[in-house]
Amino acid sequence: MSEDPTPSTDDPEDADLAEDAAFDAFATLSAENAALKEQVLRYAADAENTRRRAEREANDARAYAIQKFARDLLAVADTLGRALATPPAGEDAGVRNFVVGVEMTQKALLSAFESNGLKTLTPTAGDRFDPHHHQAMMEQESPDLAPGAVIQCLQPGYELLGRLVRPAMVVVAARSSGGGSSEGDARGANLDTRA
DSSP states (O other): OOOOOOOOTTOHHHHHHHHHHHHHHHHHHHHHHHHHHHHHHHHHHHHHHHHHHHHHHHHHHHHTTTHHHHHHHHHHHHHHHHHHHSOOOOOOHHHHHHHHHHHHHHHHHHHHHHHTTEEEEOOOTTOBOOTTTEEEEEEEOOSSSOTTBEEEEEEOEEEETTEEEEOEEEEEEOOOSOTTOOHHHHHHSSOOOOO
8 A cells, every 4th residue: 555645744844934934924024013113203203393393483473473564663763763862942832742742652652662572772882792683884993992892873773572673773893903904904894885
């Protein structure tokens, strides 16, 4: 009689191959799982960053919505300031009342600026020139002040909730002409030629 040619299932080689295949499948699935977890974490981080950015932009839009309107009103504040700097001469009661009315209008406008977060920047003589808040209109020699100090404020600046709306226009003490540099070089160093 002849023996049955069907292979035995208890063959150790077949068991090793099946075990290796299962281990490879497990390793592949584990790597896929780790990659998917990493991808989900990236998407979650991107979504959180997008949410934060949108929230910050919405807050900025609310906070600075009046910036253009405020910038347009600065010309009114400047005109009122110039009108009060040189009041008309005369003892006429009508003229005095007019000047008082202009003063009250200016005070109301500045109060409205302040209540909406618009702060006036008016550097005084001796303050250090700050290019982030000041615009140098010219330089002058000043024996009393250090080079780079503000001599005079020509026009006040304004900032809205920490953001500059308009720089203060100032006259700055010139750097000394000694030390090998010419006087023209010292004067032109901080001069704003855009004005």
